[in-house]
Amino acid sequence: MTDAIIQVRNLTVRFGERTVFENISFDVPRGKIFVILGGSGCGKSTLLRTLTGLVSPICGSIQYDGIEFLGSTGLERQSILQKFGILFQSGGLLNSMTLAENIALPLQEATLLPDERIMEIVRMKLASVGLQGYETFLPGEISGGMKKRAGIARAMALDPAILFFDEPSAGLDPISSAALDKLIRKLNAALGTTMVVVTHELHSIEDIADEVIMLDKSARGIIAQGSLSDVKAITDDRRVYNFFHRVVES
DSSP states (O other), X not given: OOOEEEEEEEEEEEETTEEEEEEEEEEEETTSEEXXXXXXXXXXXXXXXXXXXSSOOSEEEEEETTEEXXXXXXXXXXXXXXXXXXXXXXXXXXXXXXXXXXXXXXXXXXXXXXXXXXXXXXXXXXXXXTOTTOTXXXXXXXXXXXXXXXXXHHHTTTXXXXXXXXXXXXXXXXXXXXXXXXXXXXXXXXXXXXXXXXXXXXXXXXXXXXXXXXXXXXXXEEEEEEEHHHHHTOOSOHHHHHHHHTOOOO
């Protein structure tokens, strides 16, 4: 049985009268790249935001290493939050701060490390994403792909066990997107970090996914889950088949 670092049970999210998804359950295996996929409006990003505490569900359970996240407070909640880092679609960098200052920020907020050690970690994290030498650059002085890499470096600042990625390829050209996918796979292999990725980009899914769940807007929930190869092999659900084979039904 696979060791699950995240366990989700009977999770429901509603905004007013609209149910985004209802009673969904799944496990995220430790050390794998877990992809949340599906068409536009199916709730992929909402699910990621729920997993990271940015959206409150109506009901359900989210456990990190067996500890309940929903309803946690104080030091217990802070301990869970430090288990993960997040790369937002925009990269989430503060434009008025250099890359080094952006990456140093979580270290300054969450640790008592001296400045010299923080800068050592900053340089190491930038090097790990191919941005050595860019410490003094502002976000506005680098490309979109480099911003995403710097965002990953900041998300890794505290060495979290889990990295969340919300549409990491959004806004990137095909070459930059492929390079980012390669980096995600490289970091996963080198560090063993569990990665949860929201995307609808088929090429990215093919390149990085170990395990997937597929959400569907009309079903308001999960319509397929398992290894990428198992889900791609599904032929008896047209929604799944059409997604992977780019079939448009009239």
